[in-house]
Amino acid sequence: MKSYRTYAIIAALMGAMLFAGPAEAKQLNVVTSTTDMAALAQEVGGDKIKVEAIARGYQDPHFVEAKPSFLLKLRNADLLIAVGLDLELGWLPALVTQCGNGKIQPAASGYLDASQFAEILEKPTGPVSRAQGDVHPLGNPHYWLDPDNGRRIAKGIAAKLAQMDPENAAYFQQRAADFEQRLAQAEKRWQQQMAPYRGRKVVSYHKSWPNFARHFGLDVVGYVEPRPGIPPSPQHTMELIGQMKRDNVKIILVEPYFDLKTPNSIASKTGGKVVVLLPSVGGEQQASDYFKLFDYDIQLLTSAFQQVK
Numbered sequence: 001m002k003s004y005r006t007y008a009i010i011a012a013l014m015g016a017m018l019f020a021g022p023a024e025a026k027q028l029n030v031v032t033s034t035t036d037m038a039a040l041a042q043e044v045g046g047d048k049i050k051v052e053a054i055a056r057g058y059q060d061p062h063f064v065e066a067k068p069s070f071l072l073k074l075r076n077a078d079l080l081i082a083v084g085l086d087l088e089l090g091w092l093p094a095l096v097t098q099c100g101n102g103k104i105q106p107a108a109s110g111y112l113d114a115s116q117f118a119e120i121l122e123k124p125t126g127p128v129s130r131a132q133g134d135v136h137p138l139g140n141p142h143y144w145l146d147p148d149n150g151r152r153i154a155k156g157i158a159a160k161l162a163q164m165d166p167e168n169a170a171y172f173q174q175r176a177a178d179f180e181q182r183l184a185q186a187e188k189r190w191q192q193q194m195a196p197y198r199g200r201k202v203v204s205y206h207k208s209w210p211n212f213a214r215h216f217g218l219d220v221v222g223y224v225e226p227r228p229g230i231p232p233s234p235q236h237t238m239e240l241i242g243q244m245k246r247d248n249v250k251i252i253l254v255e256p257y258f259d260l261k262t263p264n265s266i267a268s269k270t271g272g273k274v275v276v277l278l279p280s281v282g283g284e285q286q287a288s289d290y291f292k293l294f295d296y297d298i299q300l301l302t303s304a305f306q307q308v309k
């Protein structure tokens, strides 16, 4: 059944290639682990690439359920862009091994770990250990949530695309420059919106926001999870409530894939407000590209700050 489907898809692809013009035939086939990497690749790749993400924007990127359809995507990829820092450890390496596509194996030229371009926070100083279930053993992997890193990643992807498709190198560089300019403009607007709330203390469910917080001047003082990837415990929740009362913290940021029960109970005991903030492009329909993700989150945050005073 599966192989019949595979043949049908291959036949359809071959048919499409026969009728496509030379421009389409040359498109690089880019697959990314997450929607954020896909959004950045699309910004610089334009119509010279075809890009598809594996995880959906509303999924926890640490824990994605592997599906057979992912293997087909990977099998046909020229380039795989991963977030790295073990973000996808639970699901991507096995898929990459199983897909049998030599071009995108971690040591091959079609594998791009985007973390190499970004500024990484919370890098471990001692020996790396996952003993306590920590899902951030190599530093914080949610680094795309700082526009400065978005700019760096886009530049890195453009250079990679130029290397793989030298004929279109100027096109990719031009798009990267254009992206940088539009991002600089958007950043001015975002900084203005966030300016009144610089230094505000918040707590978040997971450690998704250190890069975002640093860029926009927020102070994340605690987490609903005792450690990244470890579910809340009654003891830790009690301590967090105490801390929020002492420090007068009113905002609880929650990623869309976590249960709201504990955050809601914390909010009711502290007079706080739960804000479901999106860490990824596509987390909601409106957050359909890298710019709209920040637009969405900043709009939500600023209105929440206004409500809690």
Ligand SMILES: [Zn+2]
Pocket (backbone or CB within 6 Å): 062, 135, 136, 141, 142, 206, 207, 208, 228
């Ligand atoms: Zn994480």
